[in-house]
Amino acid sequence: MTQRARLAVLAACALGALAPAPPAADAHGLVQRTNLPIPEWLFGWAAALVLVVSFAALALLWPRPRLQEPAWRPLPGALGRVLGGRVVEALCGAIGVALLAVVIVAGYEGGGSSLDNLAPTFILIDFWVGLVFVSALLGDVFRVFSPWRAIRLPGIRPYPERWGRYPAALALLGFTWVELVSGWGDVPGELTNAAVAYTVYTLAMQAVFGTEAWSRGGEAFAVYFNLFSRLSVWERRDGVLGVRPPLSGLPRLDAPPGTVLFVAVMIGTVTFDGFSQGRLWKDLSVDLAGAIDGIVGLDAAPKVVGTLGLLAGVLVVGGFYRLGIDGARSVGGELDAGTLRRAFVHALVPIATVYVAAHYLTFLLFEGQATFYLASDPLGRGWDVFGTASRAIDYTYVSQNGSWYLQVAFVVAGHVAALALAHDRALALYPDARLAVRSQYWMLAVMVGFTSLALWLLAQATA
Amino acid sequence: MRRSGVLPALCALVVAAAGCGGDGGSKAPDDPVARVPSGLQEKVRAARAPHPSEFPAASGKTLQALADQIGGGPEMGLAGSVFLAGRENRVAFGVIDSNAGFVYGKTALYVARAPHAPARGPYVAPADVLVTDPPYRSQQAATEADPFAAVYAAQVPFERPGNHSLLAVTLVGGKPVAAASRIKVIRPADDQIPEVGERAPNVQTDTVASAGGDVEAIDTRRPTSDMHGDFSKLVGTKPVALLFATPQLCQSRVCGPVVDEALQLRARYGDRIAFIHQEVYTDNDPNKGLRKPLQEFQLRSEPWLFVVGKDGRITARLEGSFGLAAFERALKTAL
Numbered sequence: 001m002t003q004r005a006r007l008a009v010l011a012a013c014a015l016g017a018l019a020p021a022p023p024a025a026d027a028h029g030l031v032q033r034t035n036l037p038i039p040e041w042l043f044g045w046a047a048a049l050v051l052v053v054s055f056a057a058l059a060l061l062w063p064r065p066r067l068q069e070p071a072w073r074p075l076p077g078a079l080g081r082v083l084g085g086r087v088v089e090a091l092c093g094a095i096g097v098a099l100l101a102v103v104i105v106a107g108y109e110g111g112g113s114s115l116d117n118l119a120p121t122f123i124l125i126d127f128w129v130g131l132v133f134v135s136a137l138l139g140d141v142f143r144v145f146s147p148w149r150a151i152r153l154p155g156i157r158p159y160p161e162r163w164g165r166y167p168a169a170l171a172l173l174g175f176t177w178v179e180l181v182s183g184w185g186d187v188p189g190e191l192t193n194a195a196v197a198y199t200v201y202t203l204a205m206q207a208v209f210g211t212e213a214w215s216r217g218g219e220a221f222a223v224y225f226n227l228f229s230r231l232s233v234w235e236r237r238d239g240v241l242g243v244r245p246p247l248s249g250l251p252r253l254d255a256p257p258g259t260v261l262f263v264a265v266m267i268g269t270v271t272f273d274g275f276s277q278g279r280l281w282k283d284l285s286v287d288l289a290g291a292i293d294g295i296v297g298l299d300a301a302p303k304v305v306g307t308l309g310l311l312a313g314v315l316v317v318g319g320f321y322r323l324g325i326d327g328a329r330s331v332g333g334e335l336d337a338g339t340l341r342r343a344f345v346h347a348l349v350p351i352a353t354v355y356v357a358a359h360y361l362t363f364l365l366f367e368g369q370a371t372f373y374l375a376s377d378p379l380g381r382g383w384d385v386f387g388t389a390s391r392a393i394d395y396t397y398v399s400q401n402g403s404w405y406l407q408v409a410f411v412v413a414g415h416v417a418a419l420a421l422a423h424d425r426a427l428a429l430y431p432d433a434r435l436a437v438r439s440q441y442w443m444l445a446v447m448v449g450f451t452s453l454a455l456w457l458l459a460q461a462t463a
Numbered sequence: 464m465r466r467s468g469v470l471p472a473l474c475a476l477v478v479a480a481a482g483c484g485g486d487g488g489s490k491a492p493d494d495p496v497a498r499v500p501s502g503l504q505e506k507v508r509a510a511r512a513p514h515p516s517e518f519p520a521a522s523g524k525t526l527q528a529l530a531d532q533i534g535g536g537p538e539m540g541l542a543g544s545v546f547l548a549g550r551e552n553r554v555a556f557g558v559i560d561s562n563a564g565f566v567y568g569k570t571a572l573y574v575a576r577a578p579h580a581p582a583r584g585p586y587v588a589p590a591d592v593l594v595t596d597p598p599y600r601s602q603q604a605a606t607e608a609d610p611f612a613a614v615y616a617a618q619v620p621f622e623r624p625g626n627h628s629l630l631a632v633t634l635v636g637g638k639p640v641a642a643a644s645r646i647k648v649i650r651p652a653d654d655q656i657p658e659v660g661e662r663a664p665n666v667q668t669d670t671v672a673s674a675g676g677d678v679e680a681i682d683t684r685r686p687t688s689d690m691h692g693d694f695s696k697l698v699g700t701k702p703v704a705l706l707f708a709t710p711q712l713c714q715s716r717v718c719g720p721v722v723d724e725a726l727q728l729r730a731r732y733g734d735r736i737a738f739i740h741q742e743v744y745t746d747n748d749p750n751k752g753l754r755k756p757l758q759e760f761q762l763r764s765e766p767w768l769f770v771v772g773k774d775g776r777i778t779a780r781l782e783g784s785f786g787l788a789a790f791e792r793a794l795k796t797a798l
Contacts, residue, residue, distance in 0.1 A: 113689065115598040116730050183671065187689075286675030293672075302676025366602075367686070373597045380598075380730060382493065390497070392597035395606045 044455045047412045048448045054416045055444045058423045059437045065428040067421065070248030074240045084241035093150025100147040100199070102378060107192025111380030117188040118371075118378035123195060124179060124186060125368045129360040135225045136353055139234030142225035146215070148202045149222065155210025164217055164257030167205075169265050171198070171220035173314070176269035180276065181306035223262060227253070227349050228356075231417075250349055250421055255342035263345055264318040266352040267450075271457060272313030274359050278460030281309065320446050321348065327442025333430050343429055344443070347422040351450050354414025358407040358458055365403070369393045404458070411454045415447045422447075495592040495787055499612045506567035507613050510590035513569035518585040518632055519639070526575035526582040526630050530641050537566050539631045539642035542614055542719070542783030544764050545656060546648045548624040555616040555783050556588070558633050558642050565611045566633050566640070572617040573630040578643075585632065588617035591786025593719045599727040602685040603710050604720040614719060614784040621648040655761035659780060663771045666756040668694040668705070668741045681742050683711030684722050690729070690740040694756070699775045702736045702797035704728075707757055708766035709743040719784035721766045727787065732794050736770075772797045 074080040107119035114120035184190035215222040230249030293301035376389040426436035542555035558566040573584030590613035629644045669681040729738045743765045745751035770779040779793035
């Protein structure tokens with residue numbers, strides 16, 4: 001297929017996503033937004049307009065790259081050395097190990113359901129979702145709290161460079177499969193088995209390749225939270241904590257093999273999660289499962305369909321990105337597709353962040369409150385260790401409309417940030433500023449597509 | 464390498480803490496009333512222990528005379544519809560004031576064939592707490608603006624079929640107030656619903672697999688529960704608590720958070736009894752009629768609980784709203 005023909009196919013796919021969001025699906029959920037001042041589809045168009053205006057503003061007001069060589073200043077006095085020092089790191093690592101131990105014990109010894117066992121809530125809400133927000137705000141917190149990195153092993157052979165971030169991408173895909181498709185993702189015993197298996201696997205890989213090398217390319221959560229932390233102004237260098245301009249951690253992201261796949265998994269799996277909560281996927285998946293249950297069995301059919309959906313989510317996101325890259329390449333500049341893919345992948349990280357933030361915001365705000373009573377009674381044995389065992393979830397402190405506005409704000413802000421990052425990189429990459437701006441027309445289309453997709457998914461999930 | 468011994472040491476500490484935490488740590492209260500909003504706790508606690516001597520004696524008076532003597536005010540909301548002649552029946556109800564609020568107090572029930580027929584009673588109706596522990600509280604229960612914290616239930620014998628009049632008397636601030644209602648008692652032969660002692664219909668209940676993976680299609684609770692085993696595969700292998708209920712589409716205020724209660728009791732009895740929640744309406748649409756398992760059980764109302772012993776015979780059945788105490792008593796019949 002020629003590049004022109006490939007672009008046409010990809011553009012057709014993108015146009016489908018860029019179409020105005022349809023009316024809300026059949027109302028069947030418990031909580032629905034009411035009395036929005038303007039319809040949801042208008043939010044989509046308004047968000048797209050914000051991106052177009054932002055793009056124009058960037059072209060006019062941002063003529064030189066500003067984020068490629070960011071400044072970094074240590075915190076004043078001894079504060080930066082203390083907070084970034086080895087004592088704090090060792091203490092945090094010990095806390096991380098202790099928390100992992102508590103979760104494993106709770107998973108095996110506690111109640112048999114996610115309702116009265118700390119393990120699922122801690123892993124799926126506090127760790128998986130909560131730490132994304134913490135990382136984006138406070139920097140690479142997981143690096144010091146990681147229970148696996150706390151166990152420092154030198155390794156016996158060098159990490160194969162060609163592996164890049166592929167092991168981390170596959171592990172991340174595996175985790176999301178457990179969470180979204182397996183059917184046992186919130187069963188304490190099964191989830192803890194997975195956590196123990198991952199711990200054993202990670203420690204074994206660290207023993208072979210060394211803790212630091214494996215954390216950079218193989219340990220899925222280290223890579224995952226590190227990417228989010230690059231949005232933060234906080235950065236630790238050589239044992240000293242300092243500050244940097246917002247977003248400036250992302251242009252310094254290296255892009256070994258597997259990085260694009262990793263980011264596509266980040267966004268694609270959240271996309272699938274949102275899509276799978278809508279009526280369209282539910283009807284489709286029931287039909288597909290019905291079509292194959294005679295072949296794979298009644299129990300396996302939904303999982304097979306879910307697995308295909310999960311992979312399709314990753315492929316769609318990868319296809320979007322490829323569309324933007326192929327389009328950018330078509331404007332000239334003598335840059336090959338691989339170079340462009342690696343050069344702009346960091347711009348997708350804000351999108352991944354806001355996909356998580358918007359999609360899981362209410363999950364964190366509401367179901368995350370379960371942590372209070374589960375922390376007091378992690379094994380479901382009637383304890384009240386912290387005096388919070390009777391604190392119930394308050395579903396009223398954030399309104400549905402309020403959370404919708406927050407979600408829309410996240411989505412728009414994240415995509416504007418992505419545009420800025422891509423614009424800044426294009427200025428550094430192309431010798432001619434006009435060529436740089438032209439290359440970003442396609443990236444703008446991709447961003448508008450991602451924005452529309454994000455808002456449509458949110459509307460689906462809460463319809 | 465020096466730190467490699469940290470993990471097992473901490474695990475050992477945590478395991479040790481888990482083993483002895485129950486002795487030295489604080490314990491959450493095991494009092495069901497402690498879960499009730501603090502402003503109601505005193506009233507609900509009192510309402511759980513009524514005594515016949517606290518209520519007027521019927522002593523040959525008609526139900527109407529009793530009602531006139533006591534004075535009315537609130538309304539009675541029945542939480543059941545099937546009552547059988549020739550046996551003792553559980554009559555569950557709420558007493559509701561003019562502001563649609565629940566009236567909490569010591570309560571008893573009087574019955575008569577008609578308002579001007581001699582009354583029988585009082586049959587005490589202890590309050591049964593509906594509020595579950597926080598981990599088992601659904602979004603529906605947690606966001607209910609004015610939830611009922613308890614439901615009253617009296618054990619009342621009905622000798623003959625036909626219409627009966629009821630008078631619920633609640634002591635509010637030491638003064639009785641009365642609320643009336645009517646029921647129809649039927650002959651056991653006219654009751655098509657499987658009865659205690661009978662073999663339970665071997666119905667296939669909805670499972671996540673049968674719903675093509677769409678758990679929300681078979682569960683209106685939010686968040687959805689995982690109590691969706693197939694009754695036909697479980698019955699005969701172990702006792703089963705089969706609960707027909709629809710948390711989101713419940714038609715009255717007195718159907719209660721029975722699925723939440725099932726989840727809480729499963730934590731205690733789940734190793735000995737299988738818990739199954741079966742949704743009520745086809746496609747979760749009341750206009751589309753009842754799902755097949757309810758039709759096979761001949762049900763016309765919800766919620767219903769059937770506790771089925773390991774031998775496949777029904778050991779207890781409960782209709783309408785029931786609290787944790789009644790639910791637990793029903794479960795124990797199969798153990």
